Every structure is written in C-alpha cells, then in structure tokens.
Amino acid sequence: MSLKKILLFCLELLFPPRCVFCGRVIAPGTKICRACAETITPVNTFRCMNLPGTGQNIPCGILYPYEGPIRDSIIRFKFYGEKENSDFYAEQLAKLIQSHAPVPDLVTAVPISSQRKKKRGYNQSELIARKTAETLGLPYAECLKKIHDNREQHLLPRSERIRNVRGVYRAVEEEAKGKKILLIDDIITTGSTLCECCRELLRGGAKTVVCAAVAQVDKTTC
Ligand SMILES: [Zn+2]
Numbered sequence: 001m002s003l004k005k006i007l008l009f010c011l012e013l014l015f016p017p018r019c020v021f022c023g024r025v026i027a028p029g030t031k032i033c034r035a036c037a038e039t040i041t042p043v044n045t046f047r048c049m050n051l052p053g054t055g056q057n058i059p060c061g062i063l064y065p066y067e068g069p070i071r072d073s074i075i076r077f078k079f080y081g082e083k084e085n086s087d088f089y090a091e092q093l094a095k096l097i098q099s100h101a102p103v104p105d106l107v108t109a110v111p112i113s114s115q116r117k118k119k120r121g122y123n124q125s126e127l128i129a130r131k132t133a134e135t136l137g138l139p140y141a142e143c144l145k146k147i148h149d150n151r152e153q154h155l156l157p158r159s160e161r162i163r164n165v166r167g168v169y170r171a172v173e174e175e176a177k178g179k180k181i182l183l184i185d186d187i188i189t190t191g192s193t194l195c196e197c198c199r200e201l202l203r204g205g206a207k208t209v210v211c212a213a214v215a216q217v218d219k220t221t222c
Contacts, residue, residue, distance in 0.1 A: 020088045021069035023076075029089045036069060042092075046100050048212065051195055051202075052162075058198050061096045061212035063089070066187055070215055074186060078124045086124070089186075089214045090131030097136060097182060101210050104182040107133035108143040110197055111169065115149060128214065129184035138182075141175040144197055148160070150193040153193060161192040169197050171204025180208045 012028035019026050019033040021040065026033045032040075043062045050057055064070040077085040097104075111127035117123050133140040147170045153161050181201055185194055198209045 020085050021073045031091070031100070040064070040070065041070075043216065044096060046096075047216075049191055049195060049198070051199055053071075054199065054202075056202070057193060059101060059197075059210050060117060060191075060194065061093070061100060061210070061218045063092050063213070064215045066215035066217045070119060074215060078186060079120075081121075083122065083127060086131050087125040089128050090135055093128065093132045093184065093212050093214070094135035095138075097132070097210075101182070102180070102208075103136075104138065104208075104210060105179040106139045106141045106143070107182045107184060108135070108141055108175075108201075110183065110185040110193060111142070111144050111146040113146050113149040125184055125186050126187060129182075132182070132184060132212075141172075143172050143176040143181060143204070145170050145172060145182075151204070154189060158190050161190050162195075165192050165196040169200045171200045171206070173204045177203050177205035178207055181206045181210070183209055183211045185211065185213045186215070188213045191216075 009028055016025045017028065017030065018024060019036055020031055021032060021036040024033045024035075042064050044062050045130055046059045048057045049060045066074070073082075076082040107129050109123065109125040111126070112120075112123045130140045131161055146168060148168045150164050150168050153164060183194065183197055184203065188194060194211050194213070198211065201209050
C-alpha cells in the first residue's frame, strides 16, 4: 500500500466517508454502502447516439439510470457542493471506458457558461472529466467553449431543446483537431446537448468522439 493510500485510510478513520448515494456513514476505503450496492442496478453500457443530419452514430457510455438515490447524489454534487462525489463517478466511468471503448487521446467536458461557472464555483462535468482523465492516465483538454448563454435545457419541453443548443458551443480547434476525444457530461436528458457538442467537435476536426455520462434520464437520445 502506498504512503498516500495509508494516509488516506487514516484520514478516513478520523472522518468516516459517507455513501455517495444515500449519505450513510460507511467503512474507510469504501465509496458506497452495502444497501445501495445491493439495490442499485447500474446501466453500465454503451448506447448509440445518432447525430441527426450526419448519418453518424456516436457511442455513448451510461453508468446509471437517473432516478432514486443516484438522482439525489447528482443533485447534491451539482447544486450543493458535494464535489467529492466526482471521484466515484470518475472511477466508474474510467472502468466503463476501459472495458468497452477504444482508448481516446484525451478527455474533455461539456462546458457551462462562464456566468454559471462563476455562480456555482465549478463545472460539474469538468470535475468528473478531469478525474476520469487522471484515472485513465490521459490528458484533459478544453476542446469546447460555450459561446452563447442559453436557457437551461431541463426547463424546456423536448421539442425546444434541439433549437436551444444550436450554435451555443464552439470547438477549440487547436485542441480537437485530429484527436480521438472522450466527451463527458453528468446527465443526459434528451441528448440534444451532447449531440450538438459532438457535431461541433467533429466540425472542429476531431477524428472520433465517444461520449460518457454518469446518468441518463430515459433511453431516448437526440
Ligand atoms: Zn448508500
């Protein structure tokens, strides 16, 4: 056991960790409680996301359905500062990528507007993406920028979501060009945001794009 792991274990003895999903105190060195491990069924699979108008299918890895304690955990992570949850999400995403997808060149995240980042203090998808990159031993790069602020997707009906994200993101071509990119998001709802980001990365010269998200609201994409 490395010195870092021993120190972490001692720290967890003093400040016991809590289950990422339900918040119960758990044994040092663990991330989720036994009850959650037994009752939560991960999706842990890749689904195909069709990019409308391009004929391209993008593989998209999903860890969990967006429901119950998973939903609660992501809400605490996203809106209530439980940033440490990103360690667990990233660990699981890295395992999923290693088991299914060809190794990408780099990892990037769906960006949020600078105003929203300033208000929240962090971009939740970037935190997960940076940890995933670290776990996979890959570089993290900012391959996308949000160039226009738009209305929050989850507040809009499905029919308006595609229009709401159109032209909102811009690829950073010097980072994306010729690269096999792993694009990370926290939650997939209709898939409109991820589709738009993939389209923009490919327009900016990315060789391939694979997506992965912690949770998916339903199975409909784009
Ligand atoms: Zn639990």
